[in-house]
Amino acid sequence: MEPTRLSGLNLNALVALDALLTERNVTRAAQRIGITQPAMSQSLGRLRELFDDPLLVRRGRAMVLTPRAEAMLLPLSDALLSVERALQLGMGFDAATSNRIFKIALTDLGVTMVLPSVLRVLGREAPGIRVQVEPLSGGRLSDKLSSGEVDLVIAVYLGSAHGLRREKLLDEDxxxxxxxxxxxxxxxxxxxxxxxxxxxxxxxxxxxxxxxxxxxxxxxxxxxxxxxxxxxxxxxxxxxxxxxxxxxxxxxxxxxxxxxxxxxxxxxxxxxxRVEHAQWWHPRFDSDPAHQWLRKQVRQALV
CATH class of the missing domain: 3.40.190.10 (Periplasmic binding protein-like II)
Structure with a gap:
């Protein structure tokens, strides 16, 4: 894409592109940013024309990224996160009034033994905040933490933990x-x-x-x-x-x-x-006020 063609992109188009590259699915990408599936299909068509690249191609029953789309995935996510942080400068994070959805990856044992304690703390401090539990799977978990698709992992051990932050919460035998x-x-x-x-x-x-x-x-x-x-x-x-x-x-x-x-x-x-339970996150979110607050609540609930 020629530099002059950047004029064809606005922030909404970049947000749609980020959702498409992350979800690799038009319907899920539409749900992610709150628009209809036909509207997201139209956005994908315009982006394909603008980049002169299919971006997403079908392989069997799944959609996969083209090499160009794969190369854009993390830089684009970083850029949008920087924009979001710039817009939030000086705003801080007010847990009492926030309606944010935090996505936490847990094992099935974690859902029954860890999640209730965390929810009790969140309920007292932030009644409007919701938690979406994500499955704890090795595939793309590090990428999901990097992109913000998953905020936090609470687990015993992660194999794909290179470049991630880890804080021990408790241990047992x-x-x-x-x-x-x-x-x-x-x-x-x-x-x-x-x-x-x-x-x-x-x-x-x-x-x-x-x-x-x-x-x-x-x-x-x-x-x-x-x-x-x-x-x-x-x-x-x-x-x-x-x-x-x-x-x-x-x-x-x-x-x-x-x-x-x-x-x-x-x-x-x-x-x-001994078994060590820990919370894991990406260093991109070290200084994020909302993320800092979430990690503190998990720590207080479990330590």
Whole structure:
């Protein structure tokens, strides 16, 4: 695009372009900025003509970015964030009157054990603020934090954490779950060899065994030990109840509102490290008043 053709772009067009590149879907992009799907389709047509590039192309049942669109994604998001911050200079953040929606990525256990405490704090301080829970998945999570598509992640471990800020909130120990009647159920503590003897149900919300655990105890993550990996912590008791497999989970699972009937809890091997729960965000938002406020509320709710 020639420099003189910048006159064909206004801020609304840039916002639409950012939504299209981020969502990779016309309908979701329209919902993101509050316009109709036909209006977003028209915007995409004008942007394609202006940039002389299709921007989004169909691959199978999904839409993917062209190389040019991919190159624009983060710089455009940075530019719009800078504009937003410039317009908010001197305004600060008034939690008591804000109606902002914060997007927080959590595991299923986090939704039941962490989210209620956070919501109680937010309800007292900011009755108009809403929280949208996002799934904790490894794919594009770092990009989502960078773009502001996700404000905060509360998790045990992130594999794609390069360049992200991390603040420890609390820690706890692991326990092992086996079915009642399992040979291990009569013991007080599990041993590392049990994972290979009986098979390990690995809890993998981000696609793999947490690195601190696998570094400390390589056998936990060995191919011989892991029989199945499950991204849903609240489903593990049912898997254990019907097999001879051993699950290793944070102790807080015992307090979750789930059925643990027919399941016995055994202390985890002493070699396992403690579980550290942390909040993660992108450094772009270090000084953002609203983001600072959110992190403070999470800290107060959980520490």
């Amino acid at each position: 692991y326990i092992c779950l086996v079915r009642r009647g399992h040979p291990m159920a009569r013991r007080k503590r599990a041993r590392i060899g049990d994972y290979e003897n009986y098979g390990h149900v690995a809890y993998t919300p981000v696609g793999f065994v947490p690195r601190p655990m696998s570094r400390a105890v390589p056998g936990v993550a060995s191919a011989a030990g892991i029989r199945v990996s499950v991204p849903y912590l609240l489903a593990l008791p049912d898997v254990v109840r019907r097999t001879d497999l051993v699950a290793t989970v944070p102790r807080s699972l015992l307090s979750a509102p789930i059925d643990l009937g027919g399941v016995a809890a055994v202390e985890a091997p002493l070699e396992l490290p």
